[in-house]
């Protein structure tokens with residue numbers, strides 16, 4: 001029985017995907033609507049974290065942020081059986097992750113970080129990318145399960161490595177969205193259309209996931225329905241600046257990008273689609 005904690009845009013998709021793959025899941029979420037959604041799809045819901053911890057030897061977390069992961073583990077940890085493997089797919093803080101992994105080792109269970117890319121559609125269809133940090137033997141044990149959830153699955157390094165790489169990945173995505181907004185303005189003023197700009201960039205060394213995926217899927221067609229919010233991306237940008245501070249390094253370009261994501265609050269609240277930062281940036285010389 002696989003435990004799933006956090007049944008939002010991502011975790012709800014995991015539940016459906018794993019049931020389709022003939023896995024038995026036991027789910028938990030603090031929000032009644034989230035519990036009802038997976039129950040409606042045939043999943044079992046645990047009455048408490050204690051029940052889930054006592055029942056499941058493999059547990060997947062998909063929670064909003066590090067403080068919530070830590071609070072859930074404080075409640076869940078004492079009920080876990082020896083050998084249990086917890087995989088945290090949330091985008092979280094590497095220092096918290098390392099601390100939770102050390103507590104896990106002291107108590108005879110494992111805590112792996114396995115953050116993901118690919119959005120709710122990737123979660124639902126088992127096509128996400130997952131970068132894993134932590135004990136290699138524990139990873140080998142859960143690998144067949146994680147393969148059911150992912151298109152690309154990489155073990156990156158020790159505890160915290162997955163979250164560190166995920167933070168870097170999302171900061172690069174955040175930066176590319178801002179810069180593409182600025183380049184679109186530049187092109188427009190020079191009489192070049194967005195389609196022409198993208199055709200050239202995607203044939204050159206400036207191409208990125210943003211120019212190749214975000215533009216056709218969510219921006220050019222003004223769909224803005226990726227399922228990943230401004231709030232989550234602002235959190236991820238904050239994770240990058242927070243990690244740089246703790247490491248005692250200066251990342252001036254990252255600071256500028258972080259300031260732009262914060263300033264965009266005057267136009268975009270946390271519930272807006274994160275791709276809308278492109279519109280915000282594009283209007284800066286309007």
Ligand code: NAD
Pocket residue numbers: 005006007008009010011028029030031034062063064065068071072089090091092116117118119120226227228229232
């Ligand atoms: P979400 O807000 O849709 O879902 C989070 C769920 O956690 C909610 O259902 C909430 O009720 C539940 N929750 C909160 N506190 C809880 C607690 N104490 N116990 C149990 N459940 C609790 O968020 P999401 O979009 O599904 O993202 C989840 C994680 O995955 C985040 O860390 C996010 O950064 C990361 N992520 C999201 C995406 C995306 O496209 N949405 C992509 C990659 C990674």
